Amino acid sequence: MQNNKKHGNLLLWIVITVLIVLCLALFLWQNFSTSSSKTKPTPVPATIASTQKTPTKHPEPASAPQTPHTLVNDDINQQPIPxxxxxxxxxxxxxxxxxxxxxxxxxxxxxxxxxxxxxxxxxxxxxxxxxxxxxxxx
Known part of the structure; x- marks a missing residue:
C-alpha cells in the first residue's frame, strides 16, 4: 500500500511538471509568434508627404462627444490620391x-x-x- 502511494505521488508530480512545461511553452510560442508576425509600418515617401495639404478642421456641434480614438479621419476626402x-x-x-x-x-x-x-x-x-x-x- 505504501509503495502504491509513493508511486501515485510521483506520477502526480510528473503530470503536474509536464503540464507546467507545456503551458510555459505555449505562452512563449504565442508571445514570439505574435511579435514576429507584426508588420512594420511602411514609411511614407517624401514626395507624397510634402504634397499633402494640412487638414482643415471642421467645426463640430457642441452636443457631439469628442472621442479620442476614431476609426476614420474626417479629412480623408481632402487627402491627395497617391x-x-x-x-x-x-x-x-x-x-x-x-x-x-x-x-x-x-x-x-x-x-x-x-x-x-x-x-x-x-x-x-x-x-x-x-x-x-x-x-x-x-
Whole structure:
C-alpha cells in the first residue's frame, strides 16, 4: 500500500511538471509568434508627404462627444490620391478592411440592441407577474 502511494505521488508530480512545461511553452510560442508576425509600418515617401495639404478642421456641434480614438479621419476626402499604384492598392485594402470592421460592428450593435429589447420585454413581463402574485397574496 505504501509503495502504491509513493508511486501515485510521483506520477502526480510528473503530470503536474509536464503540464507546467507545456503551458510555459505555449505562452512563449504565442508571445514570439505574435511579435514576429507584426508588420512594420511602411514609411511614407517624401514626395507624397510634402504634397499633402494640412487638414482643415471642421467645426463640430457642441452636443457631439469628442472621442479620442476614431476609426476614420474626417479629412480623408481632402487627402491627395497617391500616384504609386502599390500605395493606392494599400489604401483601398485598408479602407475595405475598415468598412468590413464597421459593418461587423454595426451587426453586433444591432444584435445587442435586439437582445436588450427582448430582455426589457421579458423583465416587464416578470414585473407584471410579480405584481400579480403580490396582489393575490394580499
Amino acid at each position: 500616384q504609386n499604384s502599390a500605395l493606392t492598392q494599400e489604401e483601398i485594402d485598408k479602407l475595405n478592411d475598415i468598412q468590413k470592421q464597421l459593418k461587423a460592428q454595426q451587426h453586433t450593435l444591432q444584435a445587442q440592441h435586439q437582445d436588450a429589447d427582448k430582455l426589457i420585454q421579458l423583465k416587464e413581463e416578470q414585473v407584471k407577474l410579480l405584481e400579480k402574485q403580490l396582489a393575490e397574496q394580499k
